Amino acid sequence: MARFDLPTGVHRVKRLTKTGIKFHFYGWRGGPKFWEGTERHPTAPEFFAALAAAIETPKPSDYMTPQMVDDFLSSAEMPKGERTRQDYRLWALRFAQAFKDDPARLFEEPESRGEVNEWRKQWAHSPRQYDYAGTVVTRILNWAWKDAGKLRAHYCGDFRKVYEADRAEIVWTPDHREKVYAVAPPWVSRILTAGCETGLRPADLVTLSRGQIEATSTGRRIRIRTNKRKRTAYIPVTPTMSALLDATADGQFLILTNPKGTPLAARAASDALRYWRNKAGLTPEALGYDLRLQDTRGTAATRLLNSGLSLGEIASFMGWSVRYAAAVIEHYARVSPDESDAILVKLAQAKGGAS
Incomplete structure (x- = not known):
């Protein structure tokens, strides 16, 4: 050898x-x-x-389910985003463990759909997890069938979704933010402020740097290639975001860091805000819904409309439909006492321009 x-x-x-x-x-x-x-x-x-x-x-003469999962995890079909990759790996390995003694061709049989649904019932208490388990299984089997040629077909596609995610009415109001600012350390407050003023997803927030801030004829803007949509976005720097930038320590390249001044991971930023949100009394039990870092995007949509972006530009940047963007802004304006009727007038004008 x-x-x-x-x-x-x-x-x-x-x-x-x-x-x-x-x-x-x-x-x-x-x-x-x-x-x-x-x-x-x-x-x-x-x-x-x-x-x-x-x-x-x-x-064995059969191609086994754990090997199919292992091959999928090494394939180009895996999602590109690191957070999504971690989630896919978690659910793929759960699937492989549950069907470790079964050949992959099991899923060519109609009865396999019932077996997968029986396995998913472990998470029936959480519609979101229940759906996610089905999504990952379907993607693995689609890859094995259409790309790898390991299956002739399968019966585990188009699982009925039980989780309905319409978060148009979940926004960070001024009262929410003030409660967090009252208890959270400055580095966490900066995460919340940056989210509410830019609308960036957590993965983009934690990479925001001085190098992405550009001067304009009227102020400043953020120029960033977004992680999820791979598009360059131009975001006006609002007065509140301008104050945050000006307060960033000299020599600090990244706008957001952890308490040690080192880079943050997207999940760490989300987890930190969740922890201090709960400390501020904004728990899911108290509110009746789960307020997350991603929900700062609704607040930001209103800020960006006020800063001169069109409804279509906001929708494109956020990855929303124009109708959904309008619904988010309208809800935020109605539940936030710091917003005047002027924003509703501006929204009505934006709708007219988008129609």
């Missing part, structure tokens, strides 16, 4: 984990996993001992 060759038949899969790159090794493609580690070419005696034990297992 050449120095860098794997033993004949061993299948290696590269994984990117939170702690770095790892390699998973299988006795054969579709066979049992017997080793994982950071070395691409393991030479430890324990590696060969584990391989010897693995190949004593009778080799």
Whole structure:
């Protein structure tokens, strides 16, 4: 055996984990996993001992569900966003564990749909998780069928959605924000302010830097290529956002950081705001709904309309329909005492221009 060759038949899969790159090794493609580690070419005696034990297992003729999931996780079909990739990996591995003894061709049978639904019932208490489990399974099986050619067909598509996400009426009002500002540390308050003034998603908020702030004839704007839609957005800097930028420490490149002054992850920013939101008494139980960092976008839509963006521009940037954008702005204006009737007049004019 050449120095860098794997033993004949061993299948290696590269994984990117939170702690770095790892390699998973299988006795054969579709066979049992017997080793994982950071070395691409393991030479430890324990590696060969584990391989010897693995190949004593009778080799099945079927392509097994865990291997299908493993191949999917290594494929180009995985979502691009890091947060979504983590979520897909979580649900894909749950699916692989539940059907670890089943060949992938099981899902070519009509009865498989009932088995998947039975598995999803574990999360029936959470419509959002129940739906997400079905979404990931469908995407894996679609890939195995249409792209990888491992299945002739499958019966697990078009699961009925039970979670209805219409968050047009969930916005951060001035009262909400003041309650958080009263208890949260400054670095968390800055996250909330930046979200409410820019409308950026968490993944874009945490990468916002001085290099993306540009001078204009009337003030400043943010020029940013958004993470999700891969489009360049131009966002007016509102007076409140201008004050936040001016208060950023000299030499600090990123606008938002953690208490140590180091970069934030999108999930960490969301989790921090959730923690201090609860400390401020704005729990889901108290409000009747779950107020999240993403919901700052409704507040921002109103700010951006006031700053001169058209309804169509706001909708395009937010990834909303014009109708939905108008509904969000109208609701915010009606529930926020700091907004005058002027914003409703401006909204009516914007609707007219968008029709």
